[in-house]
Amino acid sequence: GSDLRAVYAGFSAKGAVLAALLAEQGASGLGTLFEGPNGVFPTYFASHDSAGMRAGLGADFQGGATLYKRWPAVGTSHSHMKAAIDIVTAEGIAPDEIAEICLAVGDFHMLGCTPLEKRRAPETLVDAKFAMPFLVAVAIVRRGMSVADFAPERLRDPEVLATAAKVVPVPDPSLDWTMEMPPGRVEIVLADGRRFTATGTQVPGNADAPMSWDDVNAKFRECCAAALHPPAPDTVAKVCAMAQGLDGLDDATEILRVLTQTTANRGAA
Numbered sequence: 001g002s003d004l005r006a007v008y009a010g011f012s013a014k015g016a017v018l019a020a021l022l023a024e025q026g027a028s029g030l031g032t033l034f035e036g037p038n039g040v041f042p043t044y045f046a047s048h049d050s051a052g053m054r055a056g057l058g059a060d061f062q063g064g065a066t067l068y069k070r071w072p073a074v075g076t077s078h079s080h081m082k083a084a085i086d087i088v089t090a091e092g093i094a095p096d097e098i099a100e101i102c103l104a105v106g107d108f109h110m111l112g113c114t115p116l117e118k119r120r121a122p123e124t125l126v127d128a129k130f131a132m133p134f135l136v137a138v139a140i141v142r143r144g145m146s147v148a149d150f151a152p153e154r155l156r157d158p159e160v161l162a163t164a165a166k167v168v169p170v171p172d173p174s175l176d177w178t179m180e181m182p183p184g185r186v187e188i189v190l191a192d193g194r195r196f197t198a199t200g201t202q203v204p205g206n207a208d209a210p211m212s213w214d215d216v217n218a219k220f221r222e223c224c225a226a227a228l229h230p231p232a233p234d235t236v237a238k239v240c241a242m243a244q245g246l247d248g249l250d251d252a253t254e255i256l257r258v259l260t261q262t263t264a265n266r267g268a269a
Helices: 008-024 040-044 050-054 075-091 107-111 116-120 132-142 158-164 213-225 233-244 254-268
Strands: 098-105 167-171 185-190 195-199
Touching (some): 075 132, 075 185, 107 167, 132 158
Parallel strands (some): 098 167
Antiparallel strands (some): 098 185
16 A cells, blocks of 8 residues: 555655765765675675676676567566456457456466455556456456556456456476566366366567667556646657667767656646
8 A cells, every 4th residue: 555666666766866966066975884794785685796796797788678568557467467458359358258367376466466356456556557356357448558557446347357357377396487487378268168278478668579769669658648737749749759869869868858858837727
């Protein structure tokens, strides 16, 4: 129920920017912070690879490999969502034809399924984004997901809630999270007795199915539409073009100026 889930990463980003600005002004740090007798590594890790951590530092920028999620919910639910979408799309299944939705889940998946009744009908936006039965139900009903699906009225959508009530988690130790999270598996049972099973692969935004610029722009437009004061369509289009041509801009913050100025103007109006 906490809203902190939506902002905590900002504190890490703020700390990184502040550290860079302090270093730029000549402020020095502790040379023993990480590897000194009481440093971070000796305190929290049994062993560490200093050389490996420094390899390529300043030359190999890992940010270029950043992946963007197509669906605005916890990533560990996406393979189950994709499997469910694949089934209902391929078979042309309507939600009211479904009798049961069985989710094969490992230990970490199960966290998003308990307590089951609350995960089927979450009461807040933050809870909904981590409630696997609800997320799979949205994916089935909408054949996808957007940020609009987490508006207060959408959390009470009777078709989504009726579909979520049919979701049953089935423990499967082979899907426990050890190193890489195994893809989820879904079985949909219809009222007429037919059964369809799929494993969630080629999840939009994953390394094997990265988002295209069209996908990124579509998600950005969805987010803009959910703003208190949505920017004008021409502004959204301009920002999308600026982001795609980011390496040609003299100042990357110009994107924010364009977006916030026009949004503020619309809010004042």
